[in-house]
Amino acid sequence: MSARLTATAINCSLSSRGRTSSTDAMLGVLAEHFAAHDVDVAPPIRIAAHDVKWGVTSDEGSGDAWPAIRKQIFAADILIFGTPIWMGQPSSVAKLVLERMDAFLGEADEQGRMPSYSKVAVAAIVGNEDGAHHVSSQLFQSLNDVGWTIPAVAACYWVGEAMGSVDFKDLEHRPRKVTETAKMVAGNAAHLARLLRDSPYPG
Secondary structure, three states: OOOOEEEEEEEOOOOOOOOOOHHHHHHHHHHHHHHOOOEEEOOOEEHHHOOOOOOOOOOOOOOOOHHHHHHHHHOOOEEEEEEEEEOOEEOHHHHHHHHHHHHHHHOOOOOOOOOOOOOEEEEEEEEOOOOHHHHHHHHHHHHHHOOOEOOOOOEEEEEOOOOOOOOHHHOOOOOHHHHHHHHHHHHHHHHHHHHHHHOOOOO
């Protein structure tokens, strides 16, 4: 039997602390389904709770929390990128993370492989307005640009009624389609991550 896979989840909510967010709730849905595929998902890292500096390098100097978070991300086989939708876009915190990952472009090995090569990324997206497809397109293009591999059906999302006031975390019943999608995201990502772990990109 092959070794269990691991996943690091990041929560790009704007709030640095407080009660569980809808992004946390969606990350929890995915973690539940990843567990069924022998993937150990670590507790989510709430980016805004750490002093991640603005910039485009992997270490922006004294006090920068990104190097330690980067290490946790690369210790896992799978990245679960969680973000809320704000004004139809990924949160500013999500964009901060993507901008810090831009450094990967200059960190390739002799075969041209960035440190994210052979690692899989999926998304957990929530919001009370439309925009999940737009957000996933921004995330996946950016993540692919810096070396992550995106599996088929890589985003699990929920959007509430336009101008509504109900959050995903407050729903009485989880929508059946969210559960079905989470199951597929987890299964496809775990399958792809195992293939890449056993046979990494040659470069």
